[in-house]
Amino acid sequence: DCFTRVKMxxxxxxxxxxxxxxxxITIILYEGVVSMFTKYKKLIAAALIVAFIAxxxxxxxxxxxxxxxxxxxxxNKMQVIAITPEDMTQIQNQFYNAGIKNINLKDxxxxxxxxxxxxxxxxxxELDKIESELGYKIKLPADENFEIKHAxxxxxxxxxxxxxxxxxxxxxxxxxxxxxxxxxxxxxPIIINFGRAIDMDLQRKGSEKDTVALNIVKTPEIVVPExxxxxxxxxxLVNLPFLPENIKxxxxxxxxxxxxxxxxxxxxxxxxxxxxxxRGNKGILIVEKSGPYFVALGxxxxxxxxxxxxxxxxxxxxxxxxxxxxxxxxLIQIANSMR
Numbered sequence: 450d451c452f453t454r455v456k457m458x459x460x461x462x463x464x465x466x467x468x469x470x471x472x473x474i475t476i477i478l479y480e481g482v483v484s485m486f487t488k489y490k491k492l493i494a495a496a497l498i499v500a501f502i503a504x505x506x507x508x509x510x511x512x513x514x515x516x517x518x519x520x521x522x523x524x525n526k527m528q529v530i531a532i533t534p535e536d537m538t539q540i541q542n543q544f545y546n547a548g549i550k551n552i553n554l555k556d557x558x559x560x561x562x563x564x565x566x567x568x569x570x571x572x573x574x575e576l577d578k579i580e581s582e583l584g585y586k587i588k589l590p591a592d593e594n595f596e597i598k599h600a601x602x603x604x605x606x607x608x609x610x611x612x613x614x615x616x617x618x619x620x621x622x623x624x625x626x627x628x629x630x631x632x633x634x635x636x637x638p639i640i641i642n643f644g645r646a647i648d649m650d651l652q653r654k655g656s657e658k659d660t661v662a663l664n665i666v667k668t669p670e671i672v673v674p675e676x677x678x679x680x681x682x683x684x685x686l687v688n689l690p691f692l693p694e695n696i697k698x699x700x701x702x703x704x705x706x707x708x709x710x711x712x713x714x715x716x717x718x719x720x721x722x723x724x725x726x727x728r729g730n731k732g733i734l735i736v737e738k739s740g741p742y743f744v745a746l747g748x749x750x751x752x753x754x755x756x757x758x759x760x761x762x763x764x765x766x767x768x769x770x771x772x773x774x775x776x777x778x779x780l781i782q783i784a785n786s787m788r
Contacts, residue, residue: 528703529724529733536693543691547623557620558612568603573649576600583645585667587753588787590651595661595783599650605643605666611636621690628688631681633674640672651783661783664756668749727784736777744773746780757783 544550571579573596580586582602590597614635621629646666687701723734725746732748747756757780 528731529722530696530699531722532696536695539693540691543624549623556613557616558610561609561611562606568601571600571602573597573600576649579647583647583667585644585753586751587647587665588750588755590663590783590786591788592783592786594653595651596654597649598652601648602645603648604645607643608641610639610641612639621685624690626688626690628685629681630685631678633676633678634682637674639674642670642672643667644670660759661780662756662758663783664758666754668752668754725781727781732784734777734780736773738773744776744780746784748784755784755787 576589576597579602612634614630614632618629644667646664648665649663651661651663687697689697692700719738721736721738723736725732725734727746727748728750730748730750732746735743735745737743743759745756745758747754749755759776759780
């Protein structure tokens, strides 16, 4: 479950992008309040990223300030937003008590895919020449204890959001909310580009005990319309009436929305989340507290997002499990070796 959640967060965002701010509203409504939490709980953390990416898009542009119609933003930092089981239960209960158990997403907007997803297997020997195809510079692991066994490069589809802000605001009113999203957003295109990504499988030399996956993708590029009241957007997001105070405080704590990609991650009694530093860059470390120890490490560096994951060989017995500290140190060592 933990592996699936993290892979969705760092690798398969495309699969769970629904509709911008609407994700905050429909997170527990996709197929009904009860069924959402039983059938889709693995997707919640990844899906929430959409709302934060969209919120970040409405701050003044970092580049292309001369554009009259569009702004271009790149999110180069990450910050954890912890979502507890109690938070999710509180949201669920609020919708249940309001009598809202189903919702038609088409009433609130639409999402359009741009292009098609495609990819190909590449030889590890080709990696030193892959930057021209990726379109951006990357760092590769140089840990002498590991070797790259497989590599795959893929193009991720772009997305365009068209929102029906009036409908979203009506839903906020249903919960007694008084902070609304500006009408300037209504039915305006918001475009998110991902570009190409590369996945690699790393194997410890002379052993099948440690298997590490590495995913690399350029930070999202967002194109949004100008003329939006920034204060109203963030005010509406922070004051969504059904969000628990724990989540609101963390959203309000994001100080640099122009460059920061908040990463909402669902926590559990068996999951430990820490913020660490990789060569001066803020990273996110996720560890299962009991064995077998799944460990994930993600960070953003020079406009590129990296994700390392390690999990034990499912065919192994408990005596073959990698110790927690060993698993953590392995990923940190690989991350720090990247050149």
